[in-house]
Amino acid sequence: MVSKINQVTFDARDGYTLSKFWAEVTGYTEHPKYPNSPEDEENFIGPGGEHPGLLFINVPEGKEIKNRLHLDISPDTTRDEEVDRLLALGATVYEDHRKPDGTGWVTMRDPEGNEFCVERSDAERAAAEAAKGEAS
Template sequence: MVSRINQVTFDARDGYALCQFWKQVTGYVENPEFPNSPEEEENYIGPGGGQPGLLFIDVPEGKTVKNRLHLDISPDTTRDEEVERLLALGATLYEDHRREDGSGWVTLLDPEGNEFCVERSDAERAAAKS
């Protein structure tokens, strides 16, 4: 027997707002049977098809230490284009680990300070192997 990951849960000061940010990052959608709203304590988005989603739960305290778990995302565009798009959406640059050879990643913070990494796209990885 095994267990599957149903969702990744974020504690948030404003779960609805954070959900809206991550909806733009991932393209995930809300469950039409349980629409998200600022009045809800829990807001969910997911890709559908039984794949894990993201759940945002309102909590009274803010984030105080580095995440023990974070998301690594791989864009459809280039890593650098995605970093620029996410910065425009409200992310903050935290650490830049890009290398001159094109490898590496960028660590960003979401609007509530949760770390996440932007890796190279699959196309960029394939081109580097050629």
């Protein structure tokens, strides 16, 4: 037997607002039968509104230490363009691990301080592999 991941849950001061941020990041949507609301204790978004998705639960305490679990995201655009887009949405750069050869990632924080990483896109990885093949 195995278990499936139904959702990844975030404790949040304002789960509704955080769900809106992550919906912009991921393109996930709320479930059409269960729309999110600022008054709700729980706010869910998922691919096509379905599971697995992200659940944001309101809690009274704020985030105080580094996440033990975080999301790694791979953009449709370039990593650097995605970092700029996420900064405009309210994320902040926590640690920049980009290297001169184009590898690496950027650790960012969402508006409530939860860490996540922005990796290179699949296209950037493929281009780097193709360049290695041409150099051989």
